[in-house]
Amino acid sequence: MANRPLSAFSLTYAARTDTGRVRARNEDAVLIDPDWGVLVVADGVGGAHAGDVASNLATQTIAERMRVQALPRHDAEQTRLVIEDTIEEANITIWQQSKESESKSGMGTTVVVGAIGWEWLVVAHVGDSRIYRLRNGQLEQLSRDHSFIQEVIDQGFFATREDAKRYGIGENILTRALGSSAAVKIASAVVECVAGDVFLFCTDGLTGMVPDDWMRQILTSVEVNSLDAAADALLRIANERGGNDNITLALLQIGERNQA
Numbered sequence: 001m002a003n004r005p006l007s008a009f010s011l012t013y014a015a016r017t018d019t020g021r022v023r024a025r026n027e028d029a030v031l032i033d034p035d036w037g038v039l040v041v042a043d044g045v046g047g048a049h050a051g052d053v054a055s056n057l058a059t060q061t062i063a064e065r066m067r068v069q070a071l072p073r074h075d076a077e078q079t080r081l082v083i084e085d086t087i088e089e090a091n092i093t094i095w096q097q098s099k100e101s102e103s104k105s106g107m108g109t110t111v112v113v114g115a116i117g118w119e120w121l122v123v124a125h126v127g128d129s130r131i132y133r134l135r136n137g138q139l140e141q142l143s144r145d146h147s148f149i150q151e152v153i154d155q156g157f158f159a160t161r162e163d164a165k166r167y168g169i170g171e172n173i174l175t176r177a178l179g180s181s182a183a184v185k186i187a188s189a190v191v192e193c194v195a196g197d198v199f200l201f202c203t204d205g206l207t208g209m210v211p212d213d214w215m216r217q218i219l220t221s222v223e224v225n226s227l228d229a230a231a232d233a234l235l236r237i238a239n240e241r242g243g244n245d246n247i248t249l250a251l252l253q254i255g256e257r258n259q260a
């Protein structure tokens with residue numbers, strides 16, 4: 001493991017995953033590895049009972065690959081490409097296993113990944129799990145869902161998500177997922193980090209239950225409470241508002257600059 005600090009900033013992590021109040025099983029998966037500065041959240045879908053197999057394959061494959069191959073931390077663009085390769089490898093692994101047994105046939109998963117560098121974060125995703133950044137009290141969604149509802153909005157058929165829902169467009173149709181074919185298109189970006197930023201990686205079991213402005217308020221309270229308190233609050237409110245789906249989140253707080 002690295003002796004040098006991964007980042008110019010002190011970093012704090014928190015993660016939670018919960019079955020929610022309706023589903024019998026938790027098919028989400030989450031992994032945070034502070035030693036390697038990596039966060040992964042996945043939401044398993046489809047298959048008979050293999051959604052959790054797919055989501056865990058995604059988090060484990062990505063984490064293992066990170067541990068054997070040191071990320072080029074000085075080079076954001078190189079790191080972004082390594083993260084994309086790693087997600088492609090997870091995709092192949094899930095896709096192959098889905099072909100090998102009947103019980104895993106059709107399994108797939110969303111994935112969101114964050115990998116910290118010196119003064120930046122690489123973010124990457126496939127599917128409708130999301131990445132948000134809180135900065136100066138503003139919550140910004142950094143990812144765009146790979147879902148049918150997002151697509152019809154982007155194509156101009158509806159002005160807002162609420163309009164599309166009123167028209168009967170379902171929210172659960174993914175246009176991209178890991179494991180559904182041998183090749184996958186990944187969305188990725190390099191994001192500069194500033195002291196005070198809070199990054200949220202989460203599944204739709206959180207965003208479908210908790211309005212953005214509530215998430216913003218809870219994440220803003222991190223300044224006075226702890227990151228763990230914010231993680232607990234987000235989970236609790238998602239459950240209080242119905243907990244219709246598995247709820248999973250990972251938080252990364254960019255603290256003060258480390259003293260040289």
Ligand SMILES: [Mn+2]
Nearest residue numbers: 043204205245
């Ligand atoms: Mn979900």
